[in-house]
Amino acid sequence: MTDTPQVRYHDLPSGVTLHTLDWQPSGDLIAPASPWLVTHGLASNARLWDGAARRMCAMGHRVVAVDQRGHGLSSKPPEGYDIATCALDLADLIDVLELDRPAVAGQSWGGNVVLELGRSHPESVELICCVDGGFIDLASRFPEWDQAKQALAPPHLAGTPVRVMRERLEYFAADWPTEGRAGTMANFEVRSDGTIAPWLTFERHLLVLRGLWEHRPFDIFADMEVPVLLIAADDGNHTWDKTPEVTRALDLLPVGRAEWFTHAHHDVHAQKPDLVASLLHEATTDPHFFTDPSSRKG
Numbered sequence: 001m002t003d004t005p006q007v008r009y010h011d012l013p014s015g016v017t018l019h020t021l022d023w024q025p026s027g028d029l030i031a032p033a034s035p036w037l038v039t040h041g042l043a044s045n046a047r048l049w050d051g052a053a054r055r056m057c058a059m060g061h062r063v064v065a066v067d068q069r070g071h072g073l074s075s076k077p078p079e080g081y082d083i084a085t086c087a088l089d090l091a092d093l094i095d096v097l098e099l100d101r102p103a104v105a106g107q108s109w110g111g112n113v114v115l116e117l118g119r120s121h122p123e124s125v126e127l128i129c130c131v132d133g134g135f136i137d138l139a140s141r142f143p144e145w146d147q148a149k150q151a152l153a154p155p156h157l158a159g160t161p162v163r164v165m166r167e168r169l170e171y172f173a174a175d176w177p178t179e180g181r182a183g184t185m186a187n188f189e190v191r192s193d194g195t196i197a198p199w200l201t202f203e204r205h206l207l208v209l210r211g212l213w214e215h216r217p218f219d220i221f222a223d224m225e226v227p228v229l230l231i232a233a234d235d236g237n238h239t240w241d242k243t244p245e246v247t248r249a250l251d252l253l254p255v256g257r258a259e260w261f262t263h264a265h266h267d268v269h270a271q272k273p274d275l276v277a278s279l280l281h282e283a284t285t286d287p288h289f290f291t292d293p294s295s296r297k298g
Helices: 046-058 083-097 109-120 145-152 162-172 178-185 202-214 243-252 273-285
Strands: 006-011 017-023 036-039 063-066 103-107 128-131 188-190 195-198 228-234 256-262
Touching (some): 006 083, 046 273, 083 202, 103 109, 103 273, 109 202, 162 178, 162 195, 228 273, 256 273
Parallel strands (some): 036 103, 103 128, 128 228, 228 256
Antiparallel strands (some): 006 017, 017 063
């Protein structure tokens, strides 16, 4: 196993090229664990998974972290940012990589994407993990698109000095490991003038947001044919009480389990990579994980 993933680019049938970081365990493992395909949230990137992926690789998992279309170092087409199309990207990537029914995890918006993948391509995946996402139902809070757009449009960060962005990170992510902060900085292109610009442009950000607003996850849960693990982050500030959504999702899921992480950021996989990695490892190695869940607080 190496601490340095293989950097790869994969051309999909749609014409989109996806950038991946491929963490592969050493060949001397007698029984390598199930592979994982992991992805990020809106305006994020694959590097946020560095800490968890490195730890999971040490446990014997091959872990492929992917930048979704429009994000990071993947290609940036002018369209195709609805949830169904992004889920098809992941299904095509699984085929291109020749992965044999990997477990798949997605954070935030990515949780909704992998949930859709599990619904539309259950034969392609072993299980689905939604990291503080998957249960995001924007239309229930914003009945009109214009309401969601006004409330959730991103700030205009292009032109912000790199120094200023790093200072912000040091403040709000003070308890994160270094690799988590570095992963967050990878959300941005660093320009020659010392300023940053998000890899996901403002216009494409709104397209992704519109696709998320149009997605109806609670029409999906009851039809899921693969197990679903929900990870919910509780920041202690009650900015978003996720309890009703998580409870409702569990009631609907044929096979599901929820784990709550306390004092946790929305990017809990970057903040607490050791705990997230251990949980994902357990999900694919413990045969009783979904039938006899234990109570856990992260």
